[in-house]
Amino acid sequence: MTLSKQYSIATRHQRSTRIDSDLSADFFPGLVYHGTAQATLETLFRQYGQTGQSAFTLTGAYGSGKSTVALLLAGLLHADADIRSSALNAINDESKTLLEESPPYQEGWLQIRSVGGVSGPIESFWNATLRALEEHPKTFKVSVLLEKYRNANVESDRELIRTWKALFEDVAPYVDGVLIIADEMGKSLEYINRSGGDLHLFQDIAEELSRIDTPVIFLGLLHQAFSEYAKERGTKLQDEWAKIQGRYSDILYNVSTDETVALISNSIKTTLPQSSSDQLVQCVLDALDDKQQRKELLLSRLEQCTPLHPLTALLLGPIAKRRFSQNERSTFSFLNSHEQFSFQLFLQQTSDQNARYDLSHLWDYLEANMEHAILGSPDGHAWATAADAIRKALKQDFSPQCIQLIKAIALITLFGKPANLTATEKLLLTATEITEQEQLNVCLQQLKEASCIVFRKYLSSWVVFEGSDLDIAGLVEEKIDQLHNSHEAIERINFSSQVIAKGHYHEFGTLRWAAQTVAVQLSHIEINTLITSRNGEFADFLLLLKEESEERLMELTRNDKSLIIACAPNASEIISLANEKYALDLIKSDKITGAALTHDKVAREEFRARTFNAESTLESALTSAFNNALWIHNGVVFDKETISEIATIAADSIFHQTPKILNELVNRNKLSGTAVSALKKLLEAMLDKEDSEDLGIEGFPPEKSMYISCLKNTSIHSAEGENGEHWFRDHLDKKLNALFAAAEQRLKDRKGSGANLSEIAELWARAPFGLTRGVIPIFLLAFLKSMGEQIAYYEKDMSGEFSFIAKPDSDYVHKLIKNPGDLAAKYIVLENDEKEWLQNLAIFAAAETNRNISNNILSVATPLVTTIHNLPQWVKNAHHIVPDNDKRNKTYLRIRDLFLQANDPHTLLIKDLREELITFGANDFTSQIDLLEDCFKTLRQKHEQMLAVIKTKVKTIFPENGEELAQMCQYVEQNSGDLRLKAFARELAKSDTGLLQWLESMIQIVIGRGKQNWNEGILQTASNKISDYAQDFLTVVKSQHSNGNTANSGKTKLVSLVLEDDDGKLTSFKREVRVIETDELQSTMNTIENQLSDLDDFYKINILQKLLRKSLEAKS
Template sequence: MPVRVHGQFQRSVHLVRDFYSARGLEGYVVTAKARETLGQIADALETPGASRAWSVSGPYGGGKSSFALFASRLLRRDADAHAHLSAADDPLADRLREASGGAFCPVLVVGSRGPVLSALADGLGRAMEAFAADVPKGKGRKADTSAAALALAERVRQSDTEGEVMAAYDEAAALVHARTGGGLFLVLDELGKHLEYAAVHPDAGDLYVLQLLAERAAAPGAPPLLAVTVLHQAFERYATGLSSSRRDEWRKVQGRYADVGWVEPVGETLRLLAAAIDADARPADEPARLAEATVEAATLPARMDAEQVRAHLAEAWPLHPAVALLVGPLFRRLAQKERSLFSFLASGEPGSFLAVSAEGAIYRPDHLYDYLTGTLGVALAGGAGARLWAETEAALSRIGGDEMQEQLLKQVAVLSFAGALAGLPPSERVLLATSGAPEAETRAALGALREARAVAYRPFHDEYRVWEGSDFDLSAALAEAREAIPGWTPLAELLRQSRPPQPLVARRHAFETGTSRVFEVVYSDGTDLARLLAAPPETDGRVVYVLPDEAPTAELFQAVRQSDARTLVALVRGLGGLRDLARDLACLDWVRAHTDSLAGDRVARQEVDAQHAALGAEVDARVAEALAPEGAAWFRAGEPQRVDALQPALSAVCDDVFPHAPRIWNELVNRHAPSSSAVRATKGLLRAMTEHPHEPRLGIEGTPAEYGIYASVLQRTGLHRETAAGWRFASPTEPGTEAAIGALDAALREARTAPVGVPALYDRLRQPPYGVRDGLLPILLFSQLVRHGDRVAVFENGVFQQRLSYEAVERLLRGPADFTVQWVEATEAQQVALRALGARVGLAEPAGGHKPLPVVARVLGGVSALPPYVRKTTTMSDQATQVRETLVRAKEPASLLFRELPLACGVEPFEDEAPETAQDRATLYVQVLGDALAELSRTYDDLLTDLDRQLAEAFGLRSASREERRSELGERARALAGEAVDGTLRAFIVRAGDELLDARGWLESIGALLTRRPPNQWGDEDRARFATALGDVARTFAHREAVAFTAEAPTERTRHAQKLRLGVTATHEEEREAVVHVHPEDAETVRQLAASMLGALGEADVDVQLAALGQLSLALLERRAGRSGDLAEILASLSDPSPDA
């Protein structure tokens, strides 16, 4: 059967060669894309200042160059071209002729790997020479126009700068316009080659001239210049590997050209095929019958006219209708790196259309498979679908040469590769329609292919796929899954398991209030509806889709009406077939979860995953269609609702349920669960709120995250603003925030008789009508704690907090359940006591009178600063002790001030009574309390005074002041620095000689050394321990001092005292010794005593005198060492001195 392909389709177009040749336009088909693009050109010519530069891009062999050739002839006023367009679209032909104004001069450039500037210059030179050789009819002398064009052609070929080339294009456009009324039509075909050159040689291939051309083309009032570039792929794909700055420059160029995607729709491709193929002796009925069967089996786009498709498919005989539908999408998917559709038609290679049809055979999909693998084998192996082609070849080698099986396997491969793009998936229906064999034979061959593991069947989509090398039996696994998932499983349960619903956000409400409200979506089969509706929503709202498996009953309608205001219930209709799909999907889920063999079978796993993805997408689409608002009956709060669109309904519910929501736009904190960075910023803000409430911006410097929260939450709402009294926390000005703060304020004022937990306050703001988010709660709460700081008491684990420290802020953020607050106010009678107390503790009375909390804080603050010794000692008076115990046990500030402390002071509590009855009690109360507090404050100082006294007695320190006594002992200690061998004495010497500490610290240091505990931590027992340890160290000190005695020369540090060393040893007794310091103030007394003793000694023998003095000295030394009894008794007890004493 002789078959021809018209010459127009037998070779690719070369723009310059074919334009200037005698070749006509026979066979050119004016396609829909061509008409659309010509319409754009006409629009641009009719609109001054419009863009007149286009970038036409599309795959090889798509007809771009043919269109450029046709448009060039059309704008040159070629009669043949005009006739072609008139035959296809006469109004467009007339409109384009009218808009062009006259004949254009085509400037045709075919790209090459070189600078684009040179190509544009050569193209214009060639165009001007052609224009000079055949000057169109028009104004002016033809000879003059011809001469000017030739001169311009010579000049532009010598141009080597962008400015010179652009000037030549301007001059050429003016020359043509002056002659014909038209202009220049620049076509730059194969621009990609210039782009490739520019990418490799960025300095030599600058594309800025293309931007200049596009800008010149759009210049209003200038002689017309139209510019069209032709590419095989998107402009930016040529810029791969360039620097970001260079890519930005290319994008600027690209942005000047309007994109025209050159991809013909399937219908146009069929029309082109029908026009290209000419077959002699076409059968009368078979083409139409095959076309009918193919169209019946295919899934064509709704926009395509089925009758017209049948006609085109029949006219493309002997190309099988399935191949005719396939080849367009197939070669587009291959991106025509090697072949185009029409090179396939015109090629005489083995397996090509002409080669097969020359043998009298119809060209089937299996022939197309042979052509692709025979001519593109290497390219297929490395391109799209490489695995498919490899698996097909492997399967062909296994089926033993059965012709029908081979034919079907090749069909499955081709249809798997591109069939979905043409509406021809490899389904059983399509294979039966396109195999060309009887149905029974086709089914038998398919069964044999399945048995031979050459193809696999996807039951969910009725599709065959080339087997990919797995022994996994999906059909058996699915049968097992269907046993595990009964057919009566409710649709709601199936969807919950396989396609759990996603929460929804009320977008309009979020935009208007700054708060994203989330609605949980729930599926119910109706039987569990009452239980679902009985539980409150876990989110801001809820959408319940009731998916009944049977017709709704009266009981179901009754249950539907039980919804609350935050719940939308949809009774869905029209669910036919969806449960079966959902069960199939659930079965695939079951297979994935319960089939161990999938773990080691990558191919089977990919197959199951692919089927799951495809079926999941289909289920999603069906669910979206079934759950469309118009397909359900809607209810809210027991009443029917009209819901045309779900999003507006969600926002309407939020507006109704949360009418007093604060309008705060801050995504960091206006959310349920703030991020860790938001929590850090909140801590910083709360710290600023508590430490700098009266400063602008709360004292926040710069723009850290906490300032953003401050500006949007506190400043914008008016919670923190400048008032007549300065910057203060105040009532907000934003209505929603004002309502929430009002509710919080009311809750605080209600907590007068007992504290309220912070979680209870938070819950009040979370619930309707406020719906405050968790991230905002601490900020709003602290704004009121600071604002009402002298009225709101804060308790942590039941203990009153005198102030909110930063550490307490952190603990409250982590554990709000540990904190409670209480509103504290005083009665008139209590105000009497407050005035007296305020004056006593040094607080100036404010304009509104004293508040309990500042007074309590001042009292407790003084006590809390006392050392632990004061809280433990029993040495104070009973009154001070009772006041102390009352303060230590204090829990609630008002009760402490007006009940517990008065009772501790022996005064009746201050209740809600007449003020005049409280005046005398208040005076007594304040006097007794003041005395007790004064005693508490001096108790520790009294302890240190006692320590100083004991040190003076133990070491014989006679200086008048504490500082002088310290200096005296220090001087003596430093003198023994190298003499001590005992560890305790060495440590004592170091501390006693420490000159860096003040006198108070010096005493505390010595006390801590001798008791192993700082004095401020002492109990009463530590005072006795100190006395004992001091006596021991004093004796050791005195002994070492006597041993180390030297008559050193006096210095400035020792000049105030004279040292004497005394030592007495009696028979059979240890030596008694001491170093005595004689201070200047005692010197006279010492002299008088010495004179009196001298008189008592009389004229006795010197030895006798010395013995008497020794006896007396020994008694004095015994007494100094701590021996009890008076001096006479000690002296009498001593034995008589022996002659050699």
């Protein structure tokens, strides 16, 4: 059977006492009426009875029993006979006598028992007052009285005091007096300080209530003096608050070590029979160097503390009073704790009836659960030294009893003085399982040789060895003194917590958060820098550590809704902790102390723990400040809302035009890989399947949820459509209407140059819309499609310039996600004369392409641009379109180039083309269209005209046709050794087909270049080259005669000219020429002869031979 079956903690000690709910007759039996409690009540009774003092404060540590004493007072003055009788039984005769002589008692006192909390003192006092009226048996029966005060409106200090005075006079016939108990009065003072109020209420309580005829006793329970609650508001206010507390009689409630033992003994209950005596307790008392009277008093108390070791019971009181225990642990929270190495776990895990929860157990409990707090307290250095000594012992091969011994020495060294305990050898024989002096001597010697402990002769006791030369606590204080009036520590606070606007997120689906920033005062922070340095935050909670006027903060927050400002209610605590944290940083960075820390293990451990404690405590203080401050936003003070609720109000105010998009997958700024893939698929479906239900998305993939949230539920898209339209930007939710209207206005503002889509994305990302990066591409594409033919699309080309594109494609939507800055759109709005010009162009384009053309810029521009781009390459590069008219030629060339270089249909048709036509002199639409029509006709026919000229030349050289030409070509193809001549002959054979492809092929053969590489110069060469190939062709044909075939021998003759060069060598020039009848030549011959008739024969011969040579050389 474990000890937990035999020992337990009394129910009354398992939780803190509540004065507003724990008062009953069952509360008082077993209550320990120790000396401090007795002195407190008797002091109050004497001062009330002898001096008329009616306002009291009871100041004591957390968990020391102040609320219990307050309830005891309430029980003694209660109207219920059973409660009063039970309370009277708990006090001694001296106190009863004093009670009878002091407060009057017949009907019982009206008891207003209030507990301070998050609400203000006025509210808590008045609620407690109404409960008191219902609780007292006499006042409860007076219905008129109850109804009167239930309907009273009490909202200010003055109203509360005035109403109380009236009430106390009204109840005087029914009660002996009024007892007001204010538990957790410190929280009420914190509330007043936080709200920037004053202590008029508590000043009036002390002054006004003492002047009325009805007896009144006010008792406030505090942890510290009034002035301590106003530290951060300056010494002047502290002095004022201290003066107000001077109107109260402050009773110090400081429970002694022995009284704590009495409380512990009373709280531990057992099912075992009471033993006659406890040998261990007697041994401990024998080892104490103290008065016999104290030992006799402790004997029975320590015996009743079993299974706590007597030394543990004696040390719990001093430990509970240390700074690291305050607000965290009381003696009774220790007794009830189930933490690691706790007393409760000891009871549950131990079966030995004789086992005790000794100092070794207590050390383990403190080390596991409170070391971080201890190291950051004034006891930190001593604890670190003791902990290092114990770790040093653990590394040795020491017995478990030896380890238990050093833990006992450590705790007695640290906390034994208030209990008058020193680690003498006689006391140590009772502290552990070691009961023999010889065994104790061995252990002590081992620990001493390991430099874990040292003997102090003047104390005749052992203490933990001082293993460190650095006084961290002293160094911290020194550095803090150096920081006096400096704000460096504050400026180095790194508080990176954020506030989520949860309500905004749940309503609109967009996650927004605000930064939390700390500053000394407004003059120490650059607001513009604060705003521009945001990284995703929509606002800043700016916590100031010095008071600023509320009017100034209101004005500042009205001017910029992204600022939420408050003054910290616990500024002094934050400043103090920040100074400590910065002081520790300075110690570490100091050349001397930093080096010493590196080599001092004890100091290093203390420093580490103290730094951790300072950081965590500072963070807790900042968190508390942010949660409890009175925040001002948009000129309004928020005193009830949580910080998240204020963030929601701010987000709703700033982003008042944000649409509702409840989709966590896409409504965010950073998308997952899955979300990006789904987004691409959705945008592609928006391009290709707008007339399909759900954009053709089957099943329920991620893109389907995006479609439903962003497009379907918002009515932006409909598969059915209206008048052929599937995308809508009007008559939607008013916030979506505003969103699209802003984008449309931006396009209209940029109608001359076009708007970069990143501009619209940034517009939507800012207030008042606040769209996320995930949603923007969807709404952007939907918006562009809803604009229909009113916009033109542009995309950056390889040169980085924007070029017109007919419509978005998959590459376009990918850029829409990754880099909308590479995309642009232009809003197209036409004046009346521009509309008329476009209509004329549409008619021209329809005639040009022989199909119906819609009357919009893109529909008109596309076929005309296509026509020009489909011209042969050489025509697109030609410089002589109209050879005989230079002005017209230049105009046609510029018109052609406009269409070739066009990247903006609006600029092309409405501006550039028309300006060019007007420049030529065509001033009206009819003449302009006529000129444009002639230009297109000229360009389109240029290639055919070129082919016609070359065809005429070919037919001049080869007048044959039909079978005769075919035979000539066949012969050349079969007998020529020149592959290109063979190809020439093969294409020439096709010349009778009526098509011109043979001529294009022939040109490519003779010049050796494809059509894409033709130009005017090359085509001129082609004409000469054809003559050359014709000579070779005819030469091969002539060879038929030499082979006996004379069919064609009479149609060509060989002309040869032999000349002597300057060097005496003979050069021959020859050419096959067509035979022409003499009659056809006679006229030309006569003309030449007449021109040469006056010349002598030498001149005639020289002229004729040069002309003949020139003609024969034309082959080259």
